[in-house]
Amino acid sequence: MSPASELPILLYHLGSPLSKRIIWYLALRGIPYIQCMQPRILPRPDLARLGINYRRIPILSIGRDVYLDTRLILQKLEHLHPSKPRLAALATPEHRAIEHLLEVLAIDSGLFKSVVQLMPAHLPQLQDPAFLRDRADLLEGMMVFTPEALTAARPNAINEVKNVVEFLETTLLADGRDWVLGTHGPSIADIEAVWLLHWISAVPGALPPDQISGVLYPRVFSWIERFQRTVSSAEKLISAPQTVDGEQAMEIIVTSLFNETEGLVDENDPVVKQQGLEKGQFVQLWPTDSGSRHKDNGKLVSMDNKEVVIETAAGDAVVRVHAPRHGFQVCAFEDGEK
Numbered sequence: 426m427s428p429a430s431e432l433p434i435l436l437y438h439l440g441s442p443l444s445k446r447i448i449w450y451l452a453l454r455g456i457p458y459i460q461c462m463q464p465r466i467l468p469r470p471d472l473a474r475l476g477i478n479y480r481r482i483p484i485l486s487i488g489r490d491v492y493l494d495t496r497l498i499l500q501k502l503e504h505l506h507p508s509k510p511r512l513a514a515l516a517t518p519e520h521r522a523i524e525h526l527l528e529v530l531a532i533d534s535g536l537f538k539s540v541v542q543l544m545p546a547h548l549p550q551l552q553d554p555a556f557l558r559d560r561a562d563l564l565e566g567m568m569v570f571t572p573e574a575l576t577a578a579r580p581n582a583i584n585e586v587k588n589v590v591e592f593l594e595t596t597l598l599a600d601g602r603d604w605v606l607g608t609h610g611p612s613i614a615d616i617e618a619v620w621l622l623h624w625i626s627a628v629p630g631a632l633p634p635d636q637i638s639g640v641l642y643p644r645v646f647s648w649i650e651r652f653q654r655t656v657s658s659a660e661k662l663i664s665a666p667q668t669v670d671g672e673q674a675m676e677i678i679v680t681s682l683f684n685e686t687e688g689l690v691d692e693n694d695p696v697v698k699q700q701g702l703e704k705g706q707f708v709q710l711w712p713t714d715s716g717s718r719h720k721d722n723g724k725l726v727s728m729d730n731k732e733v734v735i736e737t738a739a740g741d742a743v744v745r746v747h748a749p750r751h752g753f754q755v756c757a758f759e760d761g762e763k
């Protein structure tokens with residue numbers, strides 16, 4: 426990747442808990458960015474303009490490269506602004522392993538689903554049929570998202586979340602350290618571990634105080650507060666992001682240089698081999714855990730064991746859309762040229 430620190434960084438988001446993973450990271454590293462606010466439910470014409478069907482947010486662009494999924498976005502941001510301390514810079518292999526396992530715990534282990542199931546059924550947005558329809562589309566195959574289903578799932582979800590809070594209290598935070606890896610400031614591992622608990626502890630009525638509270642788990646709850654205080658102080662040191670509309674955002678992206686040089690399709694990749702995929706052919710790309718009905722079509726630019734890149738049409742221009750291999754599926758798309 427080129428050290429293209431001067432390219433515009435643009436975040437499409439709505440301030441949701443997953444977006445905060447990125448907003449916090451940018452604040453903690455003092456990286457300025459532009460934002461394009463997105464509606465809470467579909468349609469999202471600002472993304473359609475970029476030739477993107479992927480429905481989840483956040484999405485981040487660096488120059489003319491667009492990155493899907495916060496896990497990939499965080500990795501890419503670590504390469505920017507090498508003069509500023511990285512959030513994983515001092516990590517030993519053991520630290521990197523813990524950081525990765527905390528990411529897996531939050532996103533792949535079912536914890537995300539349990540936290541969603543703690544949303545109190547009486548929340549105003551859960552009475553809105555349009556919101557419920559939209560989230561049913563997003564969460565199809567993962568969970569049923571209705572007030573009744575949330576109420577039924579709640580006892581088990583409380584237990585799942587409580588076990589994770591207890592795990593952090595009695596392991597990584599047990600010795601009274603400020604940050605999970607014992608670093609001087611928050612690292613990516615803190616972001617991975619904190620974001621779900623930060624979110625759900627701020628939703629009134631979500632956590633039952635007799636099961637999950639600062640009294641029962643003081644180290645975890647003071648770490649969540651410490652994290653928020655540290656991010657708030659960091660946010661004061663960078664200028665507030667400039668907000669642009671979808672048209673301006675697209676203009677910024679398509680008139681930028683690419684952040685990365687064009688890669689290759691790894692002929693030894695098992696999926697490439699199985700499907701005989703070649704650079705330049707049309708493929709379809711979609712996330713496998715949620716929002717899977719929203720598939721992107723584009724020309725295959727590169728593919729290796731970690732990342733797949735396709736080219737989509739943004740009006741008369743093209744952008745490169747990057748997705749992680751983990752949690753995404755790629756297949757040949759014969760109809761692509763029609």
Ligand SMILES: N[C@@H](CCC(=O)N[C@@H](CS)C(=O)NCC(=O)O)C(=O)O
Binds near residue numbers: 441465466481496715
């Ligand atoms: N694994 C993805 C998950 C993204 C995701 O699930 N985003 C949700 C939660 S904020 C979302 O976009 N919800 C709103 C929507 O799709 O409209 C990531 O890390 O970016």
